[in-house]
Amino acid sequence: MVILYYLFAGYISETMKMGASLPPYRTFALDELKEATNNFDSSCFISEGPHGQIYKGVLSDGMHISIRGLKMRKRHSPQTYMHHVEMISKLRHSHLVSALGHAFECNQDDSCVNSVFLIFEFVPNRSLRSCVSGSSGEKISWTQRIAATIGVVKGIQFLHTGIVPGLYSNNLKITDIVLDNNLNVKISSYNLPLSSENKRMISNGTYPGLKGNVQARIKGEDKNDVYDIGVILLEIILGRPIMFHNEVGTLKDLLHVSIKTDDIARRSIVDPAVHKECSDESLMTMMEICVRCLSDDLTERPSVEDILWNLQFAAQVQNSWKRDSSDHSYSPAPSSRDT
Incomplete structure (x- = not known):
């Protein structure tokens, strides 16, 4: 028989409640979670991975939630986990799938x-x-892709600097970036405190998104996330899934060469769904920052702030180009004095 420990969550700073639409972080009763998931019925099961088993549920007030159940390898009292819980309570940001609360089963x-x-x-x-x-569904536009990557980088920036200590080596994958109904980007999986499986995976140098040994990446904490951002940028630019690590180097070199060629050659490797709608300056900026993120030399990889600046510049020049293109394509009807 198990009981649920309740912990007081009043220590949570109001300044860390990112997003007014989210309810305050709180402790949950185990019975609430059972009711929300029909006693963790298999119909509510989503997946199982480094962050434990994930279920979807609906609270009594109608709010939809996801629940991640972590089995603890070592036996400790609830007070031992207070520091981790406090960190988790601060993981609230518009570009993260944010924490709403926790429950202990003891x-x-x-x-x-x-x-x-x-x-x-x-x-x-x-x-x-x-x-x-x-392979199915409508693809998002070039402008929306830039906006999506800006959201991803802002989410990573928050994980690095928005909480103390920061969360690094988040094993970022494009399949863990989700979009809500308004195309707002959220990172659904990151380096959660308490996830011993995740920490063990990082120390072993494995990377579920790309098959192959990538131990060389596990050297600079923040630069690991920069590399992963580069892989996401690569897929966004090319419009094709990247499944193996050995593909990344080849495709990075392709981008590097295309940067030095002409506009027509560059566009020939870009996703055909968007290659006609992006400005050359915007495309060049995205390619250049992508290549830098994927550098084998950690010291040559840009900072997260540098990536964000370049993406925002790419968005700005893209918007200016679209306005200019729209103005040039407009031809007013002749007036009566012209006929």
Whole structure:
């Protein structure tokens, strides 16, 4: 028989509640989670991965949530996990699938924690990959792709600097970037505190999104995330799924060569769905920052702030180009004095 420990969550800073639409972070009763998932019925099961088993559920007030159940390898009291829970309570940002609360499931005999349930907002599972390189469905535009990458980088920037200590080596994958109904980007999987499986995976140098040994990437914490941003940019530009690590170097070299060629050659490698609608300056900026992110030399990879500046510049020149193109294409009807 198990009991649920309740922890007081009043320590949460109001300044960390990113997004007025989210309810305050709180502790949940285990019975609430059981009711929301019909006692964790298989019909509510989403997936199982480095962050434990994930279920979807609906609270009594109608709010949709996702629940991540983590089995604890070592037996500790709930107080031992207070620091981790406090960090998780601060993971609230418009470009993260944000934390809403937690629950502890404890052993009745010694009150040690058996499982930790982390409750997050639920975002429909429409991945960024399906919107840029999926085989079905309408692909998002070049302007929307730039906006999506800006959202991803802002989310990573928050993980690095918005909480103390920052969360690095987030094993970022394009399949873990989801879009809501308004095409707002959210990172659904990142380096959660308490996830021993995730930490073990990082220390082993594995990378589920790309098959192959990438131990060389696990050297500079922030630069690992920069590399992963580069892989996402590569897929966004080319419009094709990248499944193997050895593809990245080849495609990076292709981009590097195309930067030095002419506009026609550059566009020949870009996703055909968008290659006619992007300005050359915008495309060049995206390609250049992508190549820099994927540099084998960690010291040559840009900072997250540098990436963000370049993406915002790409968005700006793209918008200016679209306005100019629209103005030039407009031809007013002749007036009566002209006929």
